[in-house]
Amino acid sequence: MRxxxxxxxxxxxxxxxxRSAAIMGDLEELAASRSRLWFWxxxxxxxxxxxxxxxxxxxxxxxxxxRFMYGTVIxxxxxxxxxxxxxxxxxxxxxxxxxxxxxxxxMVMAQVLCFATPFVVIRxxxxxxxxxxxxxxxxxxxxxxTLRPWVMDLSGLLSVLIIAAVLVATPWRKPLAILAGxxxxxxxxxxxxxxxxxxxxxxxxxxxxxxxxxxxxxxxxAAIVCVYLHHWLLQRPVASDxxxx
Amino acid sequence: xxxxxxxxxxxQIVLLAVLRLGDEAYGVTILDxxxxxxxxxxxxxxxxxxxxxxxxxxxxxFRDGSPTPERGGRAKRFVIVTREGRNALASAQAAYQSxxxxxxxxxxxxxxxxxx
Numbered sequence: 001m002r003x004x005x006x007x008x009x010x011x012x013x014x015x016x017x018x019r020s021a022a023i024m025g026d027l028e029e030l031a032a033s034r035s036r037l038w039f040w041x042x043x044x045x046x047x048x049x050x051x052x053x054x055x056x057x058x059x060x061x062x063x064x065x066x067r068f069m070y071g072t073v074i075x076x077x078x079x080x081x082x083x084x085x086x087x088x089x090x091x092x093x094x095x096x097x098x099x100x101x102x103x104x105x106x107m108v109m110a111q112v113l114c115f116a117t118p119f120v121v122i123r124x125x126x127x128x129x130x131x132x133x134x135x136x137x138x139x140x141x142x143x144x145x146t147l148r149p150w151v152m153d154l155s156g157l158l159s160v161l162i163i164a165a166v167l168v169a170t171p172w173r174k175p176l177a178i179l180a181g182x183x184x185x186x187x188x189x190x191x192x193x194x195x196x197x198x199x200x201x202x203x204x205x206x207x208x209x210x211x212x213x214x215x216x217x218x219x220x221x222a223a224i225v226c227v228y229l230h231h232w233l234l235q236r237p238v239a240s241d242x243x244x245x
Numbered sequence: 246x247x248x249x250x251x252x253x254x255x256x257q258i259v260l261l262a263v264l265r266l267g268d269e270a271y272g273v274t275i276l277d278x279x280x281x282x283x284x285x286x287x288x289x290x291x292x293x294x295x296x297x298x299x300x301x302x303x304x305x306x307f308r309d310g311s312p313t314p315e316r317g318g319r320a321k322r323f324v325i326v327t328r329e330g331r332n333a334l335a336s337a338q339a340a341y342q343s344x345x346x347x348x349x350x351x352x353x354x355x356x357x358x359x360x361x
Contacts, residue, residue: 019322025313
């Protein structure tokens with residue numbers, strides 16, 4: 001038997017101290033009839049399978065997805081936009097108020113969901129209601145960036161309809177509340193930095209931050225809010241409180 | 246059945262293995278039991294991920310054993326299936342049973358004698 005304190009310490013960061021000690025013990029016991037190489041391969045596989053769904057790695061991977069989306073997909077969609085946004089579209093040119101409401105919902109939603117969707121997919125998995133809702137709204141929201149009035153109108157209308165339907169269906173309300181909290185917290189950080197701080201401290205110098213830093217800060221805050229709300233609203237009480245059969 | 250409580254195939258296998266092992270269910274014995282009864286050799290990482298997910302769902306809970314020298318002085322962590330875990334497993338198995346009704350999977354005619 002060899003001591004592996006660094007390996008155990010690393011595993012404890014993704015699985016917790018109790019769990020990591022038991023896992024290392026199991027691997028030691030299994031390795032007794034196998035090789036030391038097997039031990040390290042299985043250790044690494046365990047570390048990756050337990051670690052890639054943690055908040056930190058989900059945030060990093062989701063942020064990479066956001067940069068990719070902003071830099072390529074949305075850029076490409078916007079390069080293929082319609083020459084004018086004043087075409088009749090779904091609601092006609094005289095219904096600007098309807099357009100403004102649905103377009104704004106769709107645009108803001110799609111922008112924040114570029115981060116929130118990959119984050120919840122990695123953190124909570126595809127079988128989670130929050131992930132399923134985020135994916136549905138993302139798929140409906142992202143065509144907004146084609147900047148073609150028909151598509152934008154349809155995207156906005158579908159977004160509003162889905163949100164209304166989710167509000168009626170009880171099992172989907174909590175996931176919607178989590179998603180709304182996540183989106184609003186990301187927006188709040190951006191609004192505070194870009195609009196509120198300059199207006200309050202207009203006579204002082206506010207340190208300039210690159211847009212990617214502002215994005216990272218707002219998304220980090222949104223990720224924390226998302227994980228907290230998910231734990232608070234969707235996860236059940238801890239297992240130790242349950243009746244053992 | 247509540248869709249939030251639906252179990253994946255591997256989750257069901259793990260729960261059944263834990264129930265078969267009773268008080269002796271921990272990582273090593275669960276892996277051995279699955280290998281012995283199903284012929285599969287799941288990776289330890291897959292087992293721990295599943296166990297931790299089921300712990301978060303409240304389907305299993307753990308109790309600590311005493312440390313042993315062959316484990317580097319580390320304690321075993323025995324798995325216990327909660328009442329919710331048993332109910333979820335029973336629901337999943339009832340669904341299988343319902344689908345299996347009327348089918349004779351070992352019927353020689355149906356499979357051309359392969360399983361006869």
